[in-house]
Amino acid sequence: MFGAGGGTNSYQEVEDADVVFLWGSNARAAHPIWFHHLLKGVRQHGTRLYVMDPRRTESAQWADVWCGLRVGSDIALANAMAREIIHAGLHHQAFIANACEGFDAFAASVEPYTLEWAEPITGIPADVIREAAHAFATAPRAMICWTLGITEHHNAVDNVLALINLCLLTGQIGRWGAGCNPLRGQNNVQGGGDMGAIPNKLPGFQDIEQDADARARFEAAWGVPIRPTYGKNLTQMFQAMGTGEIKALFCIGENPAQSDADAHHIEQMIRGLDHVVVQEIFLTKTAQMAHVVLPAAASWCESDGTVTNSERRVQRCRKAVEPPEGARDELWILSEIAKRMGLDLGHPTPEALWNEFRALAPQFAGGLSYERLEALDGIQWPCPDESHPGSTYLHGRLWEQPRQGRAAPFSIVMHEVPFEQRDANYPLLLTTGRRLDSYNTGVQTSGYASPLRTGETVDISPEDAARFGIVDGEVVRISSRRGSVLAPARIDPSLREKLVFMTLHFPDDVATNVLTIDKADPKSGTAEFKACAVRIEKVPARVPAGVR
Amino acid sequence: MDIKLSQAAAAPDERAAVDALLGPPDSPWVGGARGAARDAHTAVGGRVMRERRHLLVPALQTLQARIGWISEGGLIYVCERLQVPPAEAWGVATFYALLATSPRPRRVVHVCDDVGCRSRGAKAVLAALEATGAAIAHEPAADHMHLDAERPGWMHSPCLGLCDQAPAALVTDAGSPCDERLLGHVTPERARALLDGAAPGADATSVTVLPQQGDASLVLLARAGVVDPTSLESYRAHGGYVELPKAIDRGAEAVIREVTASKLVGRGGAAFPTGRKWDAVRTQTATPHYLICNADESEPGTFKDRVLLTADPFAIVESMTIAAFATGCEKGFIYLRAEYPLAAQRMRHAIDQARAAQLLGDDILGRGVRFDIEIRRGAGAYICGEETALFESIEGKRGEPRSKPPFPVHSGLFGKPTVVNNVETLANVLPILRMGGEAYAKTGTSQSTGTRLFCLSGAVARPGVYELPFGASLRALLEQAGASPRLRAVLLGGAAGVFLRADEIDLPLSLEGARSADATLGSGVVMAFDDDEDLVDIVLRLAAFFRDESCGQCVPCRVGTVRQEEALHRLARGRTLAGAPGEIALLEEIGVAMRDASICGLGQTAYAAVESAVKRLGLFTGAGA
Amino acid sequence: MTATLVHLGRPDRTIKARITCTIDGHAVTVDEGTTILAACRTLGIEIPTLCFLETLRPVNVCRLCVVEVEGARVLAPSCSRATEAGMVVHTKSERVRHARRLVLEFLASSVDLSTTPGMADLLAEYACTPARFGPPAPQALAGERDAAVAGHHAATEIGFAATVAQPVKTDNDLYVRDYAKCVLCYKCVEACGVDHQNTFAIAVAGRGFNARISTELAVPLTDSACVYCGNCIAVCPTGALMPRAEFDMRAAGTWDETVQTTTDTICPYCGVGCTLSLHVQGNTIVKATSPLENGITLGNLCIKGRFGWQFVQGPRPVDAAPPAGD
Structure with missing residues (x-):
């Protein structure tokens, strides 16, 4: 945010925070x-924990206050808190004056979001919203941490901006224990962004369209012109496959055929391509659709390199075992492809490539030598030079007098309901998430025998179970406008009426993404996995789960 | 927190018992019904719930009292109500001897087989019960699923604190309400009748008759057996509640000055100056402060606090109120051992009466002083008399002693500054304020001021609680109590005390007198044994007591008490591993390690009586006696 | 440096006073609050410990680390007792050696210490002869110790030394609990509880010699709250808790730490970035741990990190038939 895409604080800072909003995150499991x-x-500092989650998850059970908001009402809740804070005079006027711009317009924009308006929209009683808002604003240190409950919505970026607004409003940013932090879902989501594996940035979060200096640096180093235009995000890519603009796909370590929303549609898109290359460690469903599969080494234990975690710590991955015969290091594969396309890059070591990156993004990673990463057990970026200890929290500049750099803008964001609403045909809302012992589409976690694993279920509230006459363990049909699957029902008291929950962990048994909607956020390309309308029906005969 | 509960459901009466204690559940997230719109969208948890943990032991006790044991369903319901992880609750439930985690009959007759009772009729009672074939309540029978809850059972018990009426038994009849009675002079016939369902009759402690009844020199016991312990008016008529208003007039510091001047030291065993303890708590900046009256009198042979609690309960309430005022406590607990049901009843009544008369509560005597008292009952664990184990127990945990430092005056109950005083210590507060500290200090000896209560039992004609000024001779006391002319040994100070030979009883009963005789007054136990006594059997029982009552936390005590008992058994049976001298040397090695390296006083003193039996009485060596 | 509106950094920690004490005749100056054990380590004085671990709050129950503090009635646990100005400490006195020797003998005579690292050396150093308490009593039946009732006395078997011997609990695929090897150091309970994981699947149940680590009602782990993070295994000092894979390899005689390598890398799962130490034997991962000193994990992992590495050793595309492209 405000330039660099990373959480503003360190893990250990949460130990000193006085109030934490854990928003759209079941971190206990994920x-x-x-x-x-x-x-x-x-337990030790006395942090007061608020968990905003439609489900009363394991994480929510730890909360001092659980705010069980309606799916997709995050902005309504955040803006109502903002209005309450402003009306109570609890906004940090000195900070806002020093660091922010657009406050007046923002204040005007949240004016309609009264507590009385928000209560029926979010489901959360007005007194609870008020108390939470006051606690956040008056805490010496407060943090907001979120996960996919915020970002897997059609208005994901707006959701994030609404949370950032709260931090700006209260000065809960740019200090130890105060800030906003996305918890990354995957081992190197952050590192992928750092290294430029996003459509709008060069390595080191240098903007492709706006940062001409950066472009020049890369052009000089690489000897090729950099086109000053953003690339496509995932959703746009699949749209382009649909229009025929994209004809070939090189997919590295991802399983979109099962991990992406509206699986039937995705499969159709992939099958329609002229050429599909999948570089993988397993024969995933996507790999099975490929024309060429390149067996790769597992990057985390069969090759060397770095990853970046959710506190922006760049960490060393090391080779512990030899890959199986025939599988090759990813770097080797890419270099060979380049060579066969006529560009001989040689076979650079991971460290040599890393040093190239450091040279091209010096403000970001100049001090992150392999030697220092080893010695310090990883370092948090930005780290411009080798005497810099790394950055625990970001944006301290906003507190400096006079402020350094540009002002932090308030963003005007408005409540929107999820794209798909419940109706008479689809009277339930399906939301998705993770379980503790499994991971994404189960490609890795299916490799060990978890005693916790019960396979995919559709979790339903006791009220809905009673309403539809469903008993625990009974196989039911779950249908959305896009498809239907069978799964055993699990009665889960952490769910309220009309809310059901599934995971994506067992796509071979229950292809949950047949149900989900690929309505994506135009700004981030993330699909609205957290909300789609479904119905649940009893299945007449005994049919094994998963069969469509 | 994210606890996982099994599907086991509480029976309606178990649920009702827990709800009667905790109130009905206020949300579906703690065991209530679903349906309210608010509950679907918000829940309070976190610290508010964690701060209810201290209700765990009372909640388990209420289940025990209602049906006679703690079923899985009952345990799970308590866990749900209090959001306590079931494994933790299980750890607590299995720690206390009077909480059963396997089915027990509604009526259980607990027969004391401890040192004070075993040779005074208890063995005959136990033999009679064994012959009936009735369920031994603590042994989960192979077919316990078929246990007939209505058929009474029985079990052995450590000292019930009724050594003056040996042999003793405690009868518990689970139900609503649960009926508990302490019975004395139990005969085999009476015990058999109890197993057949006979009414237990009046509690043996309901009427107090002192050996020294009417003696004008009594100070702490002056009102005992005279005042009506159930009447505030009677207490006032006998000089009660004169000191509290005066103490408030004088102010906290002045009260502490008097207590300090009196040189009063704790009567629980450690003999720490009470005035210093009070002052240390008064001056702590951390708040709140807590006051605890330690009434977990469980040292075998000890029953003096029982007499004070049952015979003069208002005096304890008044003393606690003054102590609380002096030390800045607004909340007090009486931690009262489970085996004294009548004492609990009388204290509860006294507290209620005092509160009704504005002698407790938010505005005591209209003077703006705030203090109230809650009774917490033990659940069958000697170790909980150790002050830090007592804190753990009140906090809803296993009674495992803490490492000191930090000391309770800095970090005690709930981590806050805490005054812990024994019942007898508190009973001295009123005389000190009445007489003035300096005058009080002139009684007793120069180093041991005031009077002391002694619990006479065993081979004496007139057992009971005696009050003597410090410095009186042990021989005189024994004579006063009518000790057997064939006296062989005296156990002085309790299980954690030492045996004295019959020729060693001329010591003065003062702290310094005991110290110079390498003895301790401990909890005031004076248990006499004559030639009829099988002292080896007594020593084995003491060793078993420490083994049974060790909390098990630290290695020296957990294993040392076992190794000590094993060595004693080998010696007693003449089946030594390396000859008697080798076993005795081994006992010494074990004993020294327990004394030096154990966490708390239990392990540190577990060898004391054994050592004295070997070295002074010549047990196993033939030397000594 | 520019001025800021408020203090931005870490909350100020009070600077601790320095105090000087004497240990085994050496003066040492440390921060107030430093434990005797930590002070000893700065002097290079070795103190044996079992229940102590840097990442756990000291429970001071094993009493192996006791030292003599002049003026104190009893010995002090060095792992938790703070040094004080002017304190005089002896770590090698006869009293200390005696207590340590007896503690070791108590344990060695009642617990199977065969997989406790360093124990054989300690027993030799303190000249322990645990057999002097008699031959070990027969092993308890499965569940027998779990059913022991507090405060009630089982008849002593004359001539035998009581032990905690009992069958291994193997109720799940990921780790075993061999409580015949349990010294009741409380570390697993602390790690499962407030110190790290806060799952509370296990607690100490019963009391005295019958005290034991237990789930509620001694149910199998699969019915308990256990989430298989294995953070209890990570802190167990005796091998009572052991991954199933290691347990099976040891049983088969194929476990060989002398040929194992350990490589630190980053867990492949969520974005927290836990350091995984991969223990490799014969190009096969046999165990995953995390370094105690790692600031992110403090040695802890979740079920995926500790047990979820097996996939790299499963069938891979190179083993499979080529895809059916067109």
Whole structure:
């Protein structure tokens, strides 16, 4: 945010925070070791924890206050809190004056978001919203941490901006223990962004369209012109496949055939391509559709390199075992492809490539030598030179007098309901998430025998189970406008009426993404996995789960 | 927190019992019904719930009292209500001897087989019960699923604190309400009748008759057996509630000055100056402060606090109120051992009466002083008399002692500054304020001021609680109590005390007198044994007591008490591993390690009586006696 | 440096006073609040420990680390007792050696210490002869110790030394619990509980010699709250808790730490970035741990990190038939 795409604080800072909003995140299950840091705060420092989640998850059960908002009402809740804070005079006027722009317009924009308006929209009682808002604003240190509950919506970026507004409004940013932090869902989501594997940035979050100096640096180093235009995000790519603009796909370590929303549609798109190359460690469903599969080494234990975690810490990955015969290091594969396309890059070592990156993004990574990464057990960017210890929290500049750099803008964002609403045909809302022992489409986690694993279920509230006459364990049909699957029902008291929950962990058994909607956020390309309308029906005969 | 509960459901009466204690559940997230719109969107948890953990032991006790044991369904319901992880609750439930985690009959007759009772009729009672074939309540029978809850059972018990009426038994009849009675002079016939369902009759402690009844020199016991312990008016008529208003007039510092001047030291065993303790708590900046009256009198042979609590309960309430005022406590607890049901009843009544008369509560005597008292009952664990184990127990945990430092005056109950005083110590507060500290300090000896209560039992004609000024001779006390002319040994100070030979009883009963005789007054136990006594059997029982009552936390005590008992058994049976001298040397090695390296006083003193039995009485060596 | 509106950095920690004490005749100056054990380590004085771990709050129950503090009635646990100005400490006195020797003998005579690292050396150093308490009593039946009732006395078997011997609990595919090897150091309970994981699947149940680590009602782990993070395994000092894979390899005689390598890398799952130490034997990962000193994990992992590495050793595309392209 405000330039660099990364969480503003370190894990250990959450141990010193006085209030934490854990928003749209079941970190207890999805980020268990980060949750240890949070619990240290809760149990030792006395951190007051608010969990905003439609489900009363494991994480929510730790909360001092659970705010069980309606799916997709995040902006309504955030803006109502903002209005309450402003009306109570609890906004940080000195900080706003020093660091922000657009406050007046923002204040005007949230004016309609009264507590009384927000209560029926979010479901959360007005007194609870008020108390949470006051606690956040008056805490010496407060943090907002979120996960996919915020970002897997058609208005994901607006959701994030609404949370950032709260931090700006209260000065809960740019200090130890105060800030806003996305918890990354995957081992190197952050590192992918750092290294420019996003459509709008060069390595080191240097903007392709706007940063001419950066472009020049890369052009000089690489000897090729850099086109000053943004590339396509995932959703746009599949749209382009639909229009025929994209004809070939090189897919590295991703399983879109099962991980992306509206799986039937995705499969159709992939099958319509002229040429599909998948570089993988397994024969995933996507790999099975490929024309060429390139067996790769597992990057985390069969090759060397770096990853970046959710606190912006660049960490060394090391080779511990030899890959199986025939599988090749990803770097080797890419270099060979380049060579066969006529560009001989040789076979650079991971460290040599890393040093090239450091040279091209010096403000960001200049001080991150392999030697220092080893010695310091990873370093948090930005780290411009080798005497710099790394950055625990970001944006301290906003507090400096006079402020350094550009002002932090308030963003005007408005509540929108999820794209798909419940109706008479689809009277339930399906939301998705993770379980503790499994991961994404189960490609990796299916490799070990978890005693916790019960296979895919559709979790339903006791009320809905009673309404539809469903008993625990009974196989039911779940249908959306896009498809239908069978799965055993699990009665889950953490769900309220009309809300059902599934995961994506067992796509071979239950292809949950047949149900989900590919209505994506135009700004981020993330699909609205967290909300689609479904119905649940009893299945007449005994049919094994998963059969369509 | 994210606890996982099994599907086991509480029976309606279990649920009702828990709800009667905690109130009905206020949301579906703690066991209530679903349906309210608010509950679907918000829930309070976190610290508010964690701060209810201290209700765990009372909640488990209420289940025990209602049906006689803690079923899985009952345990799970308590866990749901209090949001306590079931494994933790299980750890707590299995720690306390009077909480059963396997089915027990509604009526259980707990027969004392401890040192004070075993040779005074208890063995005959136990033999009679064994012959009936009735369920031994603590042994989960192979077919316990078919246990007939209505058929009474029985079990062994450590000292019930009724050594003056040996042999003793405690009868518990689970139900609503649960009926508990302490019975004395139990005969085999009476015990058999109890197993057949006979009414237990009046509690043996309901009427107090002192050996020294009417003696004008009594100070702490002056009102005992005279005042009506259930009447505030009677207490006032006998000089009660004169000191509290005067103490408030004088102010906290002046009260502490008097207590300091009196040189009063704690009567629980450690003999720490009470005035210093009070002052240390008063001056702590951390708040709140807590006051605890330690009434977990469980040292075998000890029953003096029982007499004070049952015979003069208002005096304890008044003393606690003054102590709380002096030390800045607004909340007090009486931690009262489970085996004293009548004492609990009388204290509860006294507290209620005092509160009704504005002698407790938010505005005591209209003077703006705030203090109230809650009774917490033990659940069958000697170790909980250790002050830090007592804190753990009140906090809803296993009674495992803490490492000191930090000391309770800095970090005690709930981590806050805490005054812990024994019942007898508190009973001295009123006389000190009445007489003035300096005058009080002139009684007793120069180093041991005031009077002391002694619990006479065993081979004496007139057992009971005696009050003597410090410095009186042990021989005189024994004579006063009518000790057997064939006296062989005296256990002085309790299980954690030492045996004295019959020729060693001329010591003065003062702290310094005991110290110079390498003995301790401990909790005031004076248990006499004559030639009829099988002292080896007594020593084995003491060793078993420490083994049974060790909390198990630290290695020296957990294993040392076992190794000590094993060595004693080998010696007693003449089946030594390396000859008697080798076993005795081994006992010494074990004992020294327990004394030096154990966390708390239990392990540190577990060898004391054994050592004295070997070295002074010549047990196993033939030397000594 | 520019001025800021408010203090931005870490909350100020009070600067601790420095105090000087004497240990084994050496003066040492440390921060106030430093434990005797930590002070000893700065002097290079070795103190044996079992229940102590840097990442856990000291429970001071094993009493192996006791030292003599002049003026104190009893020995002090060095792992938790703070140094004080002027304190005089002896770590090698006869009293200390005696207590340590007996503690070791108590444990060695009641617990299987065969997989406790360094134990054989310690027993030799303190000249322990645990057999002097008699031959070990027969092993308990499965579940017998779990059913022991607090405060009730089981008849002593004359001539035998009581032990905690009992069958191994193997109720799941990921790790075993061999409580015959349990010294009741409480570390697993602390790690499962407030110190790290806060799952509370296990607690100490019962009391005295019958105290034991237990789930509620001693149910199998699969019915308990256990989330298989294995953070209890990570802190177990005796091998009572062991990954199933290691347990099976040891049983088969194929576990060989002398040929294993350990390589630190980053867990492939969520974005927290936990350091995984991969223990490799014969190009096969046999165990995953995390370094205690790692600031992110403090040695902890979740089920995926500790047990979820097996996939790299499963069938891979190179083993499979080529895809059916057109």
